[in-house]
Amino acid sequence: MRHGAASVFPIQTSDLTIEYPPHGASPAFVAVHGFTLRIAPGEVVGLLGESGSGKSTLARVLSGDAFVSDAAGIRPQITGGEATVLGFGLRRISKRKLGRLTFGVGLLAQDAADTLPSTMTVAEIVAEPVLERDRRYNRRALGARVATMIDAVRLPLAVLGQYPYQLSSGQRQRVALARALVFGPALLIADEPTAGVDVLVRDAVIDLISELQQERSFSALVISHDLAVLQRVTSRIGVMHQGVLVGLGTIDDVFRDPWHPYVRGLAAALQPPADTAVVDDVASVKIGNISDETGPGAVK
Numbered sequence: 001m002r003h004g005a006a007s008v009f010p011i012q013t014s015d016l017t018i019e020y021p022p023h024g025a026s027p028a029f030v031a032v033h034g035f036t037l038r039i040a041p042g043e044v045v046g047l048l049g050e051s052g053s054g055k056s057t058l059a060r061v062l063s064g065d066a067f068v069s070d071a072a073g074i075r076p077q078i079t080g081g082e083a084t085v086l087g088f089g090l091r092r093i094s095k096r097k098l099g100r101l102t103f104g105v106g107l108l109a110q111d112a113a114d115t116l117p118s119t120m121t122v123a124e125i126v127a128e129p130v131l132e133r134d135r136r137y138n139r140r141a142l143g144a145r146v147a148t149m150i151d152a153v154r155l156p157l158a159v160l161g162q163y164p165y166q167l168s169s170g171q172r173q174r175v176a177l178a179r180a181l182v183f184g185p186a187l188l189i190a191d192e193p194t195a196g197v198d199v200l201v202r203d204a205v206i207d208l209i210s211e212l213q214q215e216r217s218f219s220a221l222v223i224s225h226d227l228a229v230l231q232r233v234t235s236r237i238g239v240m241h242q243g244v245l246v247g248l249g250t251i252d253d254v255f256r257d258p259w260h261p262y263v264r265g266l267a268a269a270l271q272p273p274a275d276t277a278v279v280d281d282v283a284s285v286k287i288g289n290i291s292d293e294t295g296p297g298a299v300k
Contacts, residue, residue, distance in 0.1 A: 008087045010187040010219035011039040011062060017080030018057055031057040031076060032243045044213055044220040046230030049240030055223045056110060058240075059191040061090065062221065063107040064098055086186055103133075106185035106218075110192040112176035116164040123160040126150065126179045149178040152215075154208060170201035174208065181212065188213070188220040194229055206232050227251070239263050 018032040032054040039045050049055050057076050060066040062085055066076050083090040088101045109115075116125055126146045130137050147157055153174040164172055173193070180188065193209060194202040210233045213220055224230055230237050231251055239247035239254060239262070246260035255267040 013037050013083045015081035016083050018076045019079045023074050035245050044234045046234035046237040047223045048237050053240035054243040059189050063105050063189045064102045104186045106180035106188045108180045108190040113172040153178045169197045173197050191223045
C-alpha cells in the first residue's frame with residue numbers, strides 16, 4: 001500500500017523550531033531550533049545525537065504523534081518555521097489531515113518493544129492500529145494482513161498467539177516494527193530502533209529494517225546515538241547538538257571536514273589511522289546515554 005505521489009518529499013522542514021510550553025515551575029523550553037532537512041522519496045536518512053539533543057522530539061512531531069489528542073504528557077509545539085510530511089503541513093494541522101498523515105507514517109518509538117500491551121497477544125497487538133481506525137474491518141482480511149507482517153519481520157507464525165513476556169527483546173522489537181508497518185506506510189520514523197535489544201541481535205534488527213525498506217520502498221528517518229546503526233542503514237546523516245542540526249551529509253563527508261566544534265570532537269574521538277577513511281571506524285562510536293524521559297529538561 002503506497003501513500004502520496006512519488007514527487008512529494010516525505011519530509012521537508014525549513015527553519016523549524018519546536019518548543020515545550022511552560023509547565024508548573026518549569027519555564028518554556030526550546031527543544032529544536034532552526035532545523036532544516038529534506039528527505040527524498042525512497043531515501044533513508046539518519047539522525048545522530050546525544051540524549052537531550054532534540055531527536056525524539058523531532059520524531060514525535062514529524063510522525064504526528066505529538067498532535068494526537070490522547071498523547072500523554074507535555075506536548076511539544078511548533079513555534080517557528082515550517083514542516084511538511086507526506087505533503088501535509090504540520091502547523092495548525094486539522095484532525096482530518098492528521099488522521100491521513102498518521103496513516104501514511106509508521107512510528108517505531110524508542111520504547112516500543114518495552115511498552116507492548118502485556119495482556120494482548122502478538123496478533124492483537126499488530127492488529128490494534130487497524131481496529132482503532134475501523135472496528136468493522138473484515139476479520140479474515142485483518143488476520144491475513146497481520147500474518148503477512150509477522151512473516152515480513154522474519155518471525156514464525158507461531159508467535160501470533162504468544163504474549164510479549166514470552167518473547168525475547170529482539171522478537172518484541174520485530175513485533176513493534178510489524179505494528180508500525182501494518183498500514184504499509186510511505187515513511188517510517190524509527191527512534192533508537194536497537195534500544196533495549198540484546199547486543200547479539202542488534203545488527204539483525206537494523207539489517208531487517210534495511211531489507212524491508214528495500215523491499216517496500218518506503219522512506220525512513222532513523223534516529224540513533226550509535227553511528228554503527230546509522231552506517232548500516234542510512235545514505236546520509238544529520239548530527240544534532242542542543243537542538244540544532246550541526247552536520248548533514250554522508251558519514252564520510254560529515255566527519256572529514258567538520259565545521260562545528262561538537263562534530264569536530266566526534267571526529268577526533270574516531271581517531272582513524274592517517275590512511276584510513278573515517279567511515280571505517282564509525283562502528284565503535286556511540287554518543288551519550290539513552291534516556292526514557294520526555295518533556296522539558298529531558299528532551300531527546
